[in-house]
Amino acid sequence: MSDTLHESTEALRARLERQFQVHTGQLTELTVHSRRPGHGGYDPDTLRGLMETARQGIADTAEALRRMSEGTYGRCEGCGGQIPIARLEILPWARHCVPCQQRHRG
Ligand SMILES: [Zn+2]
Structure with missing residues (x-):
């Protein structure tokens, strides 16, 4: 592995870890909203979509960090x-x- 790639990987790892925390925080917050009467002002479909996006983000970043290790x-x-x-x-x-x-898309 070249130094450049190694350095980039370290920078990417830091970004992935931050991203993982952001998505986890979002999902926690959205879960709290979803349990409130009136869903904390969110439209239920929008809330479901946002939770799905956060869950996918957690899965994607966790998977990438696992591959790094x-x-x-x-x-x-x-x-x-x-x-x-x-x-x-x-x-x-x-x-x-x-x-x-x-x-894959095709
Ligand atoms: Zn390929």
């Missing part, structure tokens, strides 16, 4: 190739390189 972070699950660091900087929890991601 296992040493498989940054490897595409489709072709086994290295996901470009530029893509990981935009999407730190990415599990596929762009061509594989597009194949």
Whole structure:
């Protein structure tokens, strides 16, 4: 692993950990709202959507952090190739390189 990639991974790990905390905090807050009469002023569908987004964010970031601890972070699950660091900087929890991601959607 080159120094640049290593440094980037450390920066990404810090971002993922922060993101994980943000999503966890959001989900806790939304859960509190969902239990209040009138859902804390939220529309129930909106609240459900926001909770789903927060849950997905927690799952994505936890999964990425797990891959970091296992040493498989940054490897595409489709072709086994290295996901470009530029893509990981935009999407730190990415599990596929762009061509594989597009194949999955198609
Ligand atoms: Zn791939």
